[in-house]
Amino acid sequence: MHFTSAPDTATIHQLIARAQAYKRDPFPAEAPGRHRTLINLFFNPSLRTRLSTEKAGYQLGFQVITMDMAGGWQLEFEDGAVMNLEKAEHVREAAGVLSQYCDVLAVRSFPGLEDREADYEDRIITAFKTYATVPVVSLESAIRHPLQSLADCVTIAEHALHLRTRPKVVLTWAPHPRRLPQAVANSFAEWMLAWGEVDLVIANPPGFDLAERFRAGTQVLHDQREALRGADFVYAKNWSSYDDYGATAELPDWIVDEDKMALTNNAYFMHCLPVRRNVVVSDGVLNSDRSLVLQQANNRTWAAQAVLGVL
């Protein structure tokens, strides 16, 4: 009913097929959203996710309402709290009320990157799943970004058909001046494993291993060049440390550039965007015809339609 993490193998295949069907024909004859309301609730800012989800909603026939809570509305999550401080509303009421105004409730939230345990409880999305009476869709939560991962699966599926063998996909840590969540990387690993169609290798510096539950079953290498050898897809992404929670590191050598791409099997380059040019990836790689970053962004719309179309 909810869509907040990776579903099972069979369902991932169905979602990819459905996304591709919507990509060919975005406007279903029987609009699944007809006379229904989609609320997009943003506790943190968003560009791609907001635009692609709104567009997906419209194309399915939903009444789409987007609500920006950034800076505005502090929710209480503790049961039994005496609410005499800043928090104006308990998530029980918030989720209950919002459920009455919509048929699908999509929620974006970021981690604080201060308290690992709290972040990994994925409190906001979990509370909305608990108290909402309509399907809840994650538009990125503290620790996962499943619509991005579905779009990434679609993109890989579109470009892996010519390969004679299972594609080798390398998720590589890359430099970034700011402290970023682990959500995209966590979800990507989770989906690749659940999908079962690729061999995933994760490359990251020592101290930047993802949480055990997300990297379990995946080879993790601390030598980026070794990992990239023979790769068919290179997915670059920065994330802050899980072990030394929220810490980052200045490691400019981890940039993905033409030299490193030369180690691969003429791999496609992927990134979820926005991307820092010449920090995460060189201009040469990003401007080359092996870069799939725009296709990934495009597939966000069809991924969202695939998910929203059956809720």
Place this chain on the structure above:
Amino acid sequence: MHFTSAPDTATIHQLIARAQAYKRDPFPAEAPGRHRTLINLFFNPSLRTRLSTEKAGYQLGFQVITMDMAGGWQLEFEDGAVMNLEKAEHVREAAGVLSQYCDVLAVRSFPGLEDREADYEDRIITAFKTYATVPVVSLESAIRHPLQSLADCVTIAEHALHLRTRPKVVLTWAPHPRRLPQAVANSFAEWMLAWGEVDLVIANPPGFDLAERFRAGTQVLHDQREALRGADFVYAKNWSSYDDYGATAELPDWIVDEDKMALTNNAYFMHCLPVRRNVVVSDGVLNSDRSLVLQQANNRTWAAQAVLGVL
């Protein structure tokens, strides 16, 4: 033409009936909003009001445009002003221009709680009524919240059918850490009186009597327990002082809890939300099956459709 306060008895009955009809069938065959535009203008933030009004607009077939002015746009209200300071536009032009972009203009504004006379002139909504050339709908003004009150009437009507006698409705002041407007309480009293279907009693601490024009004709008690005795509906709400304008008081004993509800005729509990748990009302009362807070929020949509559907 406008909708900014309580209409007469007959019209309240019609509005309730219309709201209930939309609740049974939200999508009229002949959409009253077809090829028409609803602009929602927010000078102050809103969650429930915004979502329910947007949804109502969509369900009636309106083109819905929501505009958030918070922090942005300072209007001049004085005639003859030399506008060489912060205020960028006179309400004459603002209302005149907005009227050309829509068929219904809905406006939310809050009081400053500093200058009682200015607030009680209800300057923003009054100016829009004066200068707009389309119907103006209050989405809460400095001193009234009529769409909330209409939703409250619908909620009481739905739960009073089984009663053998006229329901006793108690509007009780409740504690709150912040200084709040009197708007919800003013409107609730105004509508209960105009509706004529209930016996209203207001309970509040000394110094917190509502303005004479809103409490006239209503029994006001300063003893909460005495007021609650035999109540069929308990409506809790904090408001700051009208007499010592904008002042508040720490009176935690005014919380509505199970002990106090035991004094009533197994009353329903009502609140307009958001509500501070264990400050305004105890968890036990709010979680009980006598709590109507979610139904009230739900009825906001149908109240908005009832009003917008004939403008």
Place this chain on the structure above:
Amino acid sequence: MHFTSAPDTATIHQLIARAQAYKRDPFPAEAPGRHRTLINLFFNPSLRTRLSTEKAGYQLGFQVITMDMAGGWQLEFEDGAVMNLEKAEHVREAAGVLSQYCDVLAVRSFPGLEDREADYEDRIITAFKTYATVPVVSLESAIRHPLQSLADCVTIAEHALHLRTRPKVVLTWAPHPRRLPQAVANSFAEWMLAWGEVDLVIANPPGFDLAERFRAGTQVLHDQREALRGADFVYAKNWSSYDDYGATAELPDWIVDEDKMALTNNAYFMHCLPVRRNVVVSDGVLNSDRSLVLQQANNRTWAAQAVLGVL
């Protein structure tokens, strides 16, 4: 394909005719926006432009998505930049991604008024034109406001029919407490010249001449009274200095008042709004039946439909 400055004479006549057709019948039988998406991207705040463009989009049948970037999202424009500072995304990716989410991309941006050369490169709108793969519409750029100018042409056309001779149109600088862009004045001059239906005279204080490329071919007078003599239309607008870039001046005598209007041929008064009463223009002039400011604002909708309807 794009709409960012004045088109040629023939096309201006077509646009005016199309705007007037939409004004008579806003809802085309074959909606040009059906199954298409319009994204309105605001790097700076907007009231009239946003509302009229959204309404135009809806009336043409577009799926309309408005995105407020103010304060949020810093774009990199330099090629080859090492993006390790504040700028989170390069305009290449931003424009490329947005192009995949819409069929028409409308963009508003303001000048910084610090660096004339940078402003007059009109960097944001130019970059979007370069990298977007869908038509780009200016909702006001650093140096032009073409949708305003088209609405002004429509307004003048509507009120010039009775004139026996070519109308004399005077664009006059007027006082204002803040430093304003030259965009509206630049565009107005550009469109009047390209339209070829009026005789334009520009009146401004010494030091406030518009950039050569915008005033070329137009008479510029530094004596306001001389300029106003015999005018059929008086268009008032403040702009900061182009020569002493961004500077302003306290010249209250440049207000447009009844005395000055008495010098004209019973001229109509025009302003793009918002307007500072009794600073830019006197109450008497603005409240008179010769004031066209509300008609201008109204024509914004039809101007936007005329442009969006063929993209």
